[in-house]
Amino acid sequence: MAVEGSTITSRIKNLLRSPSIKLRRNKAGNRREDLSSKVTLEKVLGITVSGGRGLACDPRSGLVAYPAGCVVVLFNPRKHKQHHILNSSRKTITALAFSPDGKYLVTGESGHMPAVRVWDVAERSQVAELQEHKYGVACVAFSPSAKYIVSVGYQHDMIVNVWAWKKNIVVASNKVSSRVTAVSFSEDCSYFVTAGNRHIKFWYLDDSKTSKVNATVPLLGRSGLLGELRNNLFTDVACGRGKKADSTFCITSSGLLCEFSDRRLLDKWVELRTTVAHCISVSQDYIFCGCADGTVRLFNPSNLHFLSTLPRPHALGTDIASITEASRLFSGVANARYPDTIALTFDPTNQWLSCVYNDHSIYVWDVRDPKKVGKVYSALYHSSCVWSVEVYPEVKDSNQACLPPSSFITCSSDNTIRLWNTESSGVHGSTLHRNILSSDLIKIIYVDGNTQALLDTDLPGGDKADASLMDPRVGIRSVCVSPNGQHLASGDRMGTLRVHELQSLSEMLKVEAHDSEILCLEYSKPDTGLKLLASASRDRLIHVLDAGREYSLQQTLDEHSSSITAVKFAASDGQVRMISCGADKSIYFRTAQKSGDGVQFTRTHHVVRKTTLYDMDVEPSWKYTAIGCQDRNIRIFNISSGKQKKLFKGSQGEDGTLIKVQTDPSGIYIATSCSDKNLSIFDFSSGECVATMFGHSGECSLDYLSRS
Known part of the structure; x- marks a missing residue:
């Protein structure tokens, strides 16, 4: 129940x-309203994000999307307004991502014979249903051209599919041997990277071939050269942007931020000084790393130099009714414990960072000045x-x-x-x-x-x-x-x-x-x-x-x-x-x-x-x-x-x-x-x-x- x-x-x-x-009147003569078109979903008080793959931001409008059961909540942090996309299959939504122009949203789901679905954001209606996975979809992503969608199945089916989604066909596919936790496309659309347990892999797309062939072709993949980090769990990955478009950044659960070159070489890494790292978000100017105990570390992508640590959310067990002034949130509490940061997404237009924590709370931080971060919005749920x-x-x-x-x-x-x-x-x-x-x-x-x-x-x-x-x-x-x-x-x-x-x-x-x-x-x-x-x-x-x-x-x-x-x-x-x-x-x-x-x-x-x-x-x-x-x-x-x-x-x-x-x-x-x-x-x-x-x-x- x-x-x-x-x-x-x-x-x-x-x-x-x-x-x-x-x-209308029923047999007893009582007035009865016609509810068939009047019952609407007004607000969702809850969030079911389990990792970085479940949180996304439209870089143009600033709209934040996250799953809540079989509903996608489209949240406007500026207006504090929600809109909703309802998944009629009733399956739990596990992953989502916006198209680069913000017109479409792709979702993955769990359950038997799960589908990869594409939604029109403005109409909040389904425009494509892609079904090849058997047990669940771990992560999804649009290519920068929005022509392709990549989806990775749960560790039980271990399939990586590249979809020409408007044609509803798989143009390239392959298997992975490890559990995959995240996927990210390169800025030039020539490859994408998957991360997981002892796994960093670069997958290459030849657009000239995939466009001409109607049948599924093998997807070419090459493993990242991990060296002494080969036994790590890589929890999240993000390809570089702008001047660092040739680099790929990822984090390990043990608390390392790593940079791979375009030749798949592990160039450098830095310690995040945390017990566990969960998620990463990369823009042209910043790398955000979500860690244990409410910590978010900020780094410079050009050299991996540490810039600052963002404020933490409320302490666990906080009497929220006593916090009526923002200054209370930024004053530390001795021996307090904080929820882990498990998902990040960055709005480059407004310079807002949305964070989801593992106590199912969500915060939106204004990071225009990393030395003086402000809170735009927050909500706490069960x-x-x-x-x-x-x-x-x-x-x-x-x-x-x-x-x-x-x-x-x-x-x-x-x-x-x-x-x-x-x-x-x-x-x-x-x-x-x-x-x-x-x-x-x-x-x-x-x-x-x-x-x-x-x-x-x-x-x-x-x-x-x-x-x-x-x-x-x-x-x-x-x-x-x-x-x-x-x-x-x-x-x-x-x-x-x-x-x-x-x-x-x-x-x-x-x-x-x-x-x-x-x-x-x-x-x-x-x-x-x-x-x-x-x-x-x-x-x-x-x-x-x-x-x-x-x-x-x-x-x-x-x-x-x-x-x-x-x-x-x-x-x-x-x-x-x-x-x-x-x-x-x-x-x-x-x-x-x-x-x-x-x-x-x-x-x-x-x-x-x-x-x-x-x-x-x-x-x-x-x-x-x-x-x-x-x-x-x-x-x-x-x-x-x-x-x-x-x-x-x-x-x-x-x-x-x-x-x-x-x-x-x-x-x-x-x-x-x-x-x-x-x-x-x-x-x-x-x-x-x-x-x-x-x-x-x-x-x-x-x-x-x-x-x-």
Whole structure:
């Protein structure tokens, strides 16, 4: 149920108040808007760059491109605006590059039979699909003439292809014997260079031959003469520009910057004075080297003389809410640790350097004066899979609200809970203020755990730990906000329940409530007359706590025989109900009975179906509950009687499982998330699908964000 790679694209626009929307009436006479062309991807809060091959800049417009799941984000640092290219194959985008004129973008992807795709940047539409690789595309590049595209496959297929992409043919091809991490074209288009494990290779293109032959010809390659550096892992490569067009620059993971001549000879190298080097970017005037601990070294390409070290980003574990002035960012912190720099791209027109760090943050630095670098833009995102998203409730008395309207909260395997607001310029009624590090992010709550230790972990293939690959035993699994907006409950993957006071963000409760991960949390609504919190876990237990009495335990229910996937409260027919479902294919309907100073829930109905039940929501009238099932159906049950009212398909596809369901605040629509990576919106009454969308390259969570 995680959002792969930490991208959050679950903001579904609530357009119910828009005067321009065409409305239709359903059988019940309620107004229903036509959503088929109205649901759009508004903003992506996340990034899935894993190396220099996943970050690119259009040298003419300054547009920065990076992958976020199966979406390419086209970001304008000057205007802080995003546009998006959506990969309809739903495959994770692994590499991308702009054409020299900025008109086209080429992407590579992972998965079975991956494609190299070419996109028109202005139209954001696909213009070519090139399919020859079998397992994944490690890196891609346009030739300086934009006539050719080179693509290199994952180490499993080890194929280097040169495409005449407008003809959709491979004009030259060959195999490599090592894992390739990067590729770069020479300025005169006569050759390109690949870099990888014990590998620097020069590949030569004879344009006169490749233009005339329609069949694929062998690609001529010659290894660089590495000498005593032959056992190194070369993590990135960039061919020289301008006066140094005959040179090729590369870096080793051990921290060496190397220069090769046009005769493939290793001319010279310098030490970067770092534990590990990840990426390189070369212009006519500068060489930028991205290294461990947030370091970026700047060198002169003409002689490899060291020029300066750029400022580092935020320290890991920083209280971002306390950084309201830029000067705080440039003042060092003793014994602080910083995220590694894993990708660089340079805009020569504006003299801006975009950097991505391995905690999934992005910074754009103004390097016009290397001795006085300024920050143009920055954003911080989850560094691991996002498990849950919760919208902050509407609080009647705005002075009592801890967060501004349209705020939402996410939790992740990176052991953080993040508070977001993408619209408000300030935080009304709260001591929280906007920070200079991430305009969409209000606050980060760091929970127990060493995230940096996970980020430092080496993975198979030499990459550093990334989002979905972090330790599955840690992380925050579920969050829920109390109806009055004052408390935030969270459950982690070890079974620990925490409650934070949202005004001060202080931890007011921490208890080892379960023996396994807490899959769901639910507060009772004020209309029930009760102040309860239910926590349900993979350990098959539901704990009911009294939130009005310092979260004292009221009852423990152990009727389920397998993981409990959802629990909800409702009030109907003058009774307070609690409904739960789980992997044991059971649904339990319970009714509250007063017992002494508290309440006890007793079972009134028990329903068993033939499919696993993954998620549940109660519609606003509290008459019915909707359950998302493994067979991709939505089953609607009457809460009072426990009887099934209707069943309809919750996914347009024929594969996957429904993992999340969510009714909108009006009760007209129900949204679903399917493991086939599609989101859908259905009419709750008729079951008609009114909109579908995609953007994630993994399973995703969702919630409605109401907006005026």
